[in-house]
Amino acid sequence: MGPEDTLPHIPRLRRYARLLTGDASRADDLVQDTLERACHKWPLWKPRPDGSGLRAWLLSLMHNLHLNQVRDQVHERDTVELEERHEPSHDPLARVPERLDLEHALAELSPVLRETVLLVCVEELSYTEAAQVLGVPVGTVMSRLSRGREQLRRLTSGEPPTAVTPRLKIVA
Template sequence: MPEKADRVQDQLVAFLPNLRRFAIALCRSRDMADDLVQRACERALANEQSFEPGTRFDAWMFKILRNLWIDDIRKRKVAGPQDDIDERHDIAGVSGEREMEARLALNSVAQAIGELAADQRDVLLLVCVEELSYRQAAEVLAVPIGTVMSRLARARKNLAEATGISSAPTRSPVTKGAAK
């Protein structure tokens, strides 16, 4: 059994940056995300016997983290609102016109992602940011693949509308022909 525990622990350490990134996207607060990641790690280590070797460790961890996040949301309905990362004024920014334009565009996209319905946001983050396959995202979210596909399509459409970015393919017909 120590072999299996070592493998879970090793995978967990290597996977921490991905887990933290997903947690920050869910929480929109670095402090809350760090707490969420810590609790997800504790839960994973306490339940490492339930991890099946040969299966996707990332999907297993994303599911643990997401379930904890859902529990937190339910608890916060009673506790009230929490601090938002956008309200942090002590975070230093980079100066310069290009950097400021990029930051404004990023904030616009982040705000638009934040305004998506939770089911659309979760699918968008898992598939587009964490690069899970549709099947893996479906497993994490416990929904059919078709539901993942339709939620992702709606999320992309709503995101494009909210940011003013076209959702049309970016490759031109000339590029397509040249690639053949």
Template sequence: MLLDEALPHLPRLRRYARLLTGDSARADDLLQDVLERASRKASLWRPDPAHEDRSASLRAWLLTMMHRLFLNQRRDEHIGSFEEFSDSLAPRHEPHRALEQRMDLERALEALPAAAREVLLLVCVEELSYEETARVLELPVGTVMSRLSRARERMRQLMGSSGAAEGQRAANPPLRVVK
């Protein structure tokens, strides 16, 4: 049975769901939705000939399903009012927690745009190749590489220590273009 084959992938699927949603309860719900759908749609799954390993093909299929379900859930979430929406986009200024937030990987991941976070998680955490990630997200490989590069750079900025970064900026002011 397909679900029996999916069992070894559950920790990876849960980790990916947790990183996507940022909440363990929502991650568990997402994982349950994926497994439910996989059991209903098991007859539709065919191992991808691009994967040598049947297990890797199944993992890619489940990750693709999770990605699509996550996007559908985000789309279906109702945003109350325009003020609520704009408040969620506004940066939160909490100086007493600034250092703590920069050091917290989870919060740094949440600060990334969803598209960049998905690519970063699949390549760096789930260790999928660029090609596998492109198949899961249904993107060109070049787009995966570009998003990954931007996500890594943004993570460097978010995770860098504030004191060192400010000291470096003061010591090395930005270059000016001279004609």
């Protein structure tokens, strides 16, 4: 096996990258960076006895690259958000068409929930494979998936978001 075995996985990598980034050109850059890293790190990949696992390894590489890119843009994004604050809309029907669009609903999810939903629901990874890709326990994947699906349901049905209240009691 060699790096040329990654070629059949490119369409799935592109789809996952597009959903992660929300932009076609950034997604293509992410796929290219992932494949480049896979070529450089090829000796580190350990195939399973049945020969599988390459897709999960590539998705893990992509996930880690995406996290690195997001971390690099944190300061830049904070500055832009301060400059572009908008008045909240008081018309509850103003965003209904936008909420019905699944892509916009996915963009509303936090990155950890969105990545989990995409890996399990779109890429059809098992909970165990998704946990390996994300580097978290299987129970965390199940919890994130449940919360992500519930938020998607609320966003696409037009329900108002529920405020999360802390469950910790402050003791003096």
